[in-house]
Amino acid sequence: MNKKRKPINSIQRNKLLDKNGYSCCVCKATNIGLHLHHIDGNPDNNDDSNIAVLCVKEHDKHHRPSQYRDNLNHIELTSERIKQNKDSWENFVLESKKPQPQILAVVNAFGTSENVTTIRLIFQWTNIEKIEFQKDFHHVDIPFKEIPDLILSEIQRFGENIQLIIFDQIETIEHCKNRHGALSRIVNLNYATRIISPDWQNKARCNIFINPIRPSLAICIFFESEKDPIYSVSIHKCGNDFHIHDELNDIKVPFLLNKIRTQLTNLVNSIIFEEWNINPLNILIATGKHDNPTIIDKLYFPKIWEAH
Ligand SMILES: [Zn+2]
Numbered sequence: 001m002n003k004k005r006k007p008i009n010s011i012q013r014n015k016l017l018d019k020n021g022y023s024c025c026v027c028k029a030t031n032i033g034l035h036l037h038h039i040d041g042n043p044d045n046n047d048d049s050n051i052a053v054l055c056v057k058e059h060d061k062h063h064r065p066s067q068y069r070d071n072l073n074h075i076e077l078t079s080e081r082i083k084q085n086k087d088s089w090e091n092f093v094l095e096s097k098k099p100q101p102q103i104l105a106v107v108n109a110f111g112t113s114e115n116v117t118t119i120r121l122i123f124q125w126t127n128i129e130k131i132e133f134q135k136d137f138h139h140v141d142i143p144f145k146e147i148p149d150l151i152l153s154e155i156q157r158f159g160e161n162i163q164l165i166i167f168d169q170i171e172t173i174e175h176c177k178n179r180h181g182a183l184s185r186i187v188n189l190n191y192a193t194r195i196i197s198p199d200w201q202n203k204a205r206c207n208i209f210i211n212p213i214r215p216s217l218a219i220c221i222f223f224e225s226e227k228d229p230i231y232s233v234s235i236h237k238c239g240n241d242f243h244i245h246d247e248l249n250d251i252k253v254p255f256l257l258n259k260i261r262t263q264l265t266n267l268v269n270s271i272i273f274e275e276w277n278i279n280p281l282n283i284l285i286a287t288g289k290h291d292n293p294t295i296i297d298k299l300y301f302p303k304i305w306e307a308h
């Protein structure tokens with residue numbers, strides 16, 4: 001029995017292509033033939049939720065999996081994976097068009113300082129720890145001077161309001177044996193809040209607590225009315241270093257032996273103003289007892305910081 005296929009009309013086709021940014025929802029390629037695939041295998045089920053935009057390659061991978069099983073790094077393109085890709089990708093394309101999208105474009109460079117071999121563009125979410133997709137530009141394929149324009153046009157094809165963050169530190173390529181290529185560096189979610197919030201300067205507050213008897217202090221940054229800080233860092237004196245400790249890093253920064261407190265003031269200012277862009281009116285500095293602190297009107301560190 002030959003069933004008559006209900007065709008997908010051009011209005012629905014265009015709507016679906018638009019929802020997918022005219023890209024394959026699996027590999028995100030755009031300059032390639034795109035097919036509409038029925039996820040449940042039923043050609044009569046033309047509901048939007050059942051139709052995935054796939055490039056010819058991914059479409060073939062799904063329908064003829066045996067042709068690809070010999071490939072290294074082959075992951076079976078199951079219906080479930082197509083569905084997950086479609087939902088996530090359509091969400092991403094929709095979000096990217098918003099005036100303040102919860103998405104950042106991040107650039108990583110790989111190689112050595114003498115020889116950068118790869119520039120990677122990563123699209124990450126800022127509300128969940130997730131990379132939506134990434135694209136590598138290899139020096140061997142593309143002259144470097146063309147890469148900035150390629151990156152900008154790749155971002156603009158989704159939305160004008162996606163902010164671009166460039167990690168200027170060059171990452172060495174660490175090959176993970178379970179994954180082809182190097183690991184990506186993305187922006188931590190709390191720091192992303194500071195980048196994407198347009199009214200950050202009004203809504204962010206900073207509390208600094210200076211320990212009155214030990215060379216130690218803590219900085220907490222709050223956003224909106226949230227009780228838990230989105231960032232906190234403690235700094236104490238450790239030998240001839242400032243020991244800076246936060247959720248992700250544990251670093252030591254050496255200081256010169258005189259005017260330690262001036263260097264400390266500069267360090268604290270660089271954290272609150274340069275790194276976190278806090279409005280000076282929203283800073284509260286306290287010292288004394290933790291449960292009954294004294295508010296002071298400017299940074300003042302006790303003499304114990306200068307002791308050797
Ligand atoms: Zn594809």
Ligand SMILES: [Zn+2]
Binds near residue numbers: 036037059063
């Ligand atoms: Zn199909």
